[in-house]
Amino acid sequence: MRVLIVEDEVLVAAEIEFLIAEAGLQTLGVAISSEEALKIVEQERPDLVLLDVHLADGPTGIEIARRAAKLQGVAVLFMTANRRRLPDDFAGAIGSVAKPYTEWGMRGALRFIAECLRDGGATRPAPSSLELSSAWSRKWLVPEVGHSTH
Amino acid sequence: MTARNRAASDLAAAKADAEALVAARTADLQKALDQKTVLLHEVDHRVKNNLQLISSLILLQSRRIADPEIRDTMTSMLNRVSALATVHRNLFQADDLSAFDVPAFMRDIASDLLDASGRDDLSVEHDHEPAAIPAQQASAVALIVNELLIEALACAPESAPGRLRLAVRRPDGELAIEVDHDGSVEPGQSRESFGASLMSLLTRQLSATIERSGADDGPRVRLTMPVADRPAS
The missing domain is CATH 1.20.5 (Single alpha-helices involved in coiled-coils or other helix-helix interfaces)
Known part of the structure; x- marks a missing residue:
């Protein structure tokens, strides 16, 4: 499974490359602007795009997600410190991982998404680090988490 | 006119x-x-x-880093930074910027540290009352909870599946957090010394007390601290 990282902080991107490899996935490349990202998305058709909202050329991530969502077989996951900026439909993306995520939060989200993309659906609830869009949650038939709270 | x-x-x-x-x-x-x-x-x-x-x-x-001891130290620092990151991720998500949701934090950090421990034989039971505290106290509470959970996970016996119970209570003017588990190691035995002094400094900052007791079914730690009932804005 080929993954494109779209992130303007290169150190954050470098660390994500390790997490991608650990999840058994392959990094296709790192884009730091929307122009670079769109070129790779359209030419290489990655299976998954990890997408920051704020890039080197401004808050252009949402437009990238909308364009990628129109392509067959390209799934998008937002990683953002600005959850409020995301539209209700997540611009067609799977969902988002809120920054600052923890190492294990991101690992869990990647593992879950890799399983769902491979199997075409979920066999367990999404990890708490991952907020799914309602469209993808329905598509993957993701079970709800049960809490033992009173 | x-x-x-x-x-x-x-x-x-x-x-x-x-x-x-x-x-x-x-x-x-x-x-x-x-x-x-x-x-x-x-x-x-x-x-x-x-x-x-x-x-x-x-x-x-x-x-x-090749040296396992140095790497462990880096991992402890990463855990502390992650605890602070978890606080900030949760703050500002709600509309009330001045209040910090303690049970939501407990769920996040417990799931994170449990994943990090690689102990999928351990189960975590969350038993929480709704509990908000002023955001100013959030970072110190988060760092203490981080140390308590790491200690509890380190004490859980590797030989048998274990259970960790986390409880948050919020009586008037107070916050109480309990961590108990069915481990058998003496409380405090596996403390890294920096972690211990961190806890002692932070409990002083919060005017908190930490009580340790060896309940019949395993060690229990209880943190109690005074909390203003209306978080100052």
């Missing part, structure tokens, strides 16, 4: 002027408030991105 009519029309004009002034002033205030809100979101955004950067830096470097 009669004198009476003139007076009425002057009054209406004065009233319209006053209303226009109030409307202009309200618009100015709203604009100033909007600018402040944008600024606040911008600062929030930067804090979150910087915390992300700090975590990534520590991880990148610790991946290159």
Whole structure:
């Protein structure tokens, strides 16, 4: 499974490359602007795009997600410190991982998404680090988490 | 126009002027408030991105360290930074910026540390009352909870599946957090010394007390601290 990282902080991107490899996935490349990202998305058709909202050329991530969502077989996951900026439909993306995520939060989200993309659906609830869009949650038939709270 | 009519029309004009002034002033205030809100979101955004950067830096470097002892130290620092990151991720998500949701934090950090421990034989039971505390106290509480959970996970016997129970209570003027588990190691035995002094400093800052007891079914730690019932805004 080929993954494109779209992130303007290169150190954050470098660390994500390790997490991608650990999840058994392959990094296709790192884009730091929307122009670079769109070129790779359209030419290489990655299976998954990890997408920051704020890039080197401004808050252009949402437009990238909308364009990628129109392509067959390209799934998008937002990683953002600005959850409020995301539209209700997540611009067609799977969902988002809120920054600052923890190492294990991101690992869990990647593992879950890799399983769902491979199997075409979920066999367990999404990890708490991952907020799914309602469209993808329905598509993957993701079970709800049960809490033992009173 | 009669004198009476003139007076009425002057009054209406004065009233319209006053209303226009109030409307202009309200618009100015709203604009100033909007600018402040944008600024606040911008600062929030930067804090979150910087915390992300700090975590990534520590991880990148610790991946290159061969000495297991040094790597463990880096991992403990990463856990502490992650606890602070979890606080900031949760703050600002709610509309009330001044309150920190303790049970939501407990769920996040417990799931994170359990994953990090690689102990999928351990189960975590969450038993929480709704409990908000002022945001100013959140970081110190988070760092203490981080140490308590790491200690509890380290004490859980590797030979048998274990259970960890976390409870948050919020009686008037107070917050109580309990961590108990069915491990058999003496409480405090596996403390890393820096972690212990961190806890002692932070409990002083919060005027908190930590009680340790060896309940029949395993050790229990209880943190209690005074909390203002209405978080100051």
